[in-house]
Amino acid sequence: MxxxxxxxxxxxxxxxxxxxxxxxxxxxxxxxxxxxxxxxxxxxxxxxxxxxxxxxxxxxxxxxxxxxxxxxxxxxxxxxxxxxxxxxxxxxxxxxxxxxxxxxxxxxxxxxxxxxxxxxxxxxxxxxxxxxxxxxxxxxxxxxxxxxxxxxxxxxxxxxxxxxxxxxxxxxxxxxxxxxxxxxxxxxxxxxxxxxxxxxxxxxxxxxxxxxxxxxxxxxxxxxxxxxxxxxxxxxxxxxxxxxxxxxxxxxxxxxxxxxxxxxxxxxxxxxxxxxxxxxxxxxxxxxxxxxxxxxxxxxxxxxxxxxxxxxxxxxxxxxxxxxxxxxxxxxxxxxxxxxxxxxxxxxxxxxxxxxxxxxxxxxxxxxxxxxxxxxxxxxxxxEGLMGIAPDAADHRVTTQSRLPSGMKWLQAADVPVGTGTITVRHDGATRTTLTNNAHGGAYQWEARFPGVHKKIKVNGVPQRVRTKTVGGVTYTYATPTVRAGATAVVQVAD
The missing domain is CATH 1.50.10.10 (Glycosyltransferase)
Structure with missing residues (x-):
């Protein structure tokens, strides 16, 4: 049955x-x-x-x-x-x-x-x-x-x-x-x-x-x-x-x-x-x-x-x-x-x-x-593909990367189960990502990745030092905000 x-x-x-x-x-x-x-x-x-x-x-x-x-x-x-x-x-x-x-x-x-x-x-x-x-x-x-x-x-x-x-x-x-x-x-x-x-x-x-x-x-x-x-x-x-x-x-x-x-x-x-x-x-x-x-x-x-x-x-x-x-x-x-x-x-x-x-x-x-x-x-x-969500629930970490194809302006996945809670992620193109921690307790360290070397990056509208890393032959600009339970964070890059 x-x-x-x-x-x-x-x-x-x-x-x-x-x-x-x-x-x-x-x-x-x-x-x-x-x-x-x-x-x-x-x-x-x-x-x-x-x-x-x-x-x-x-x-x-x-x-x-x-x-x-x-x-x-x-x-x-x-x-x-x-x-x-x-x-x-x-x-x-x-x-x-x-x-x-x-x-x-x-x-x-x-x-x-x-x-x-x-x-x-x-x-x-x-x-x-x-x-x-x-x-x-x-x-x-x-x-x-x-x-x-x-x-x-x-x-x-x-x-x-x-x-x-x-x-x-x-x-x-x-x-x-x-x-x-x-x-x-x-x-x-x-x-x-x-x-x-x-x-x-x-x-x-x-x-x-x-x-x-x-x-x-x-x-x-x-x-x-x-x-x-x-x-x-x-x-x-x-x-x-x-x-x-x-x-x-x-x-x-x-x-x-x-x-x-x-x-x-x-x-x-x-x-x-x-x-x-x-x-x-x-x-x-x-x-x-x-x-x-x-x-x-x-x-x-x-x-x-x-x-x-x-x-x-x-x-x-x-x-x-x-x-x-x-x-x-x-x-x-x-x-x-x-x-x-x-x-x-x-x-x-x-x-x-x-x-x-x-x-x-x-x-x-x-x-x-x-x-x-x-x-x-x-x-x-x-x-995992289009949204590029990769969690490490035991370590309270999550990584995202927009893989939106040409012509798809934005995509959101809500209530994605990670660990004992859920997260909601939205990509606006390849330059802006929003993550909400829907859990009742516990914070996540979020690594928001954006392909390429960008001149500017902001977390919740506040400029941050630009950091880059190379993973699998691709260079990313990234930020690592902590997102508390019930909170939302926005990371955006610009040139």
Missing amino acids: ISPAAPAEPKVTSSDPEVVAMFDWARKKANSWVQLPGTTGPINVDEYQTGGTGTAPYAPTYWAGYANRSAYYSRDMTHQLAGAHLIGLDTENETMLRSYAASATAEHKYFPVWSLNFDAKTYLSIDYKSPDNFVREVPTTFELVEKAAQAYLWTGDRRYVDDPVLWDFYRHATEQFIDLHNSARPNGKVKVAEGTGNGIFSGAASYNEQDGDGLAEAGDGIASEYQAYLAMAVLARGKGDTALARTYDKRAADLKAYFNDDWSGTGSGADMVRAYTLSGTPVTGWGKENSVFMPMKQIIEPGARGDAYLDYIEAQELGPEGSPNIESTMYLPDMFFKNNRDDTAWQWMKKIYGERELQHVNSSQGPNGDYPEVSFTLVSQTV
Whole structure:
């Protein structure tokens, strides 16, 4: 049974009616995929077992994957997690992450299972046959670690750093898992987790299931491993282990350097390496997910080579080799936002939203809009993407950056849940941002960023000393006012 109401209802208003309609549709649609905890429902439902194999009481969960299966999928769930938080599904996120963590056993060589039924216990039978015969793909192990850190940053929930099941999973995923899947190709002083090259039921290197066989290492795997190391540093600091955090920061830096200096080759655009076969042969050209994830996970060093690869990806996606599957194109707004190509990201959001009534490539799925990931990601791409909101709830900090596309004069996201309260943020173009702390207690240190070097900056109308910083190859002018509970602050730059 579907849950009847959303626990949180952020609201979007704007000079552009399309983004308002898109967000309203996405928020309501995403909420329609939430299960009502305690309800008894079928398990192991799929296109071959339409009645399932039995029933079980459902846990706090939501659909993430095909709507004709009684399950949530790790790949989908990790991409839906931020959107789920934004509509108040923190209990569901923690339940689902923990269920995957518990499944990543020594017997499974620390791979999490691919899908679980809504009871959060039973592995979906279509994807799981035995401990050595189940669907598994390298990137998802690392994405689960990355998204646990993302959930922690949004909520400040101590369970993400104190729960032993979760913590053991993080450590296994970034230690033993890599050691157990790292024999086909040497990587010098760093380690790169590998697939078997024998298909998804024995461990695929990439999310690209159409072009994944025969690959030992793939761009989406190594890029996700990089983000998992950064996530471990965040989680370790949350736990109070600064030495461990420094260890993982160094591993991330070493892996990124290795990727740029060695793994990715010397070519640019179509000639950049995006995978290696079991025999060690480098693979270039268009790899869909194993191409897209490299800039999306920001493992490519900022600069001309990274820009050329973004151009190459866009040309491929818009050409005859573009993915017909919306499951792949949903990553594109995230990729372009993370690389400050705001107009392009917005164009892809509009394309995805505009194709919501088209038939999904899997005919039994129904229209694209009934694929749960579509609505959840449009929610997060509005708040994290267009609004550029990045919280650290445990440390009472929030960063903003306007990513409004050309022609969108202003955009506001109200009642955005951060920690135990909410904030409201409004961008007027790229030069003025307003933040309201709606909480009843507690202050936030707000870092308001504006791309470029500006001559003037004001906080609540008062001129401040101009400060700049460079993040990801981009220079920002910024201010860091403290915003008390119930207060509003305005930061504006000018030249």
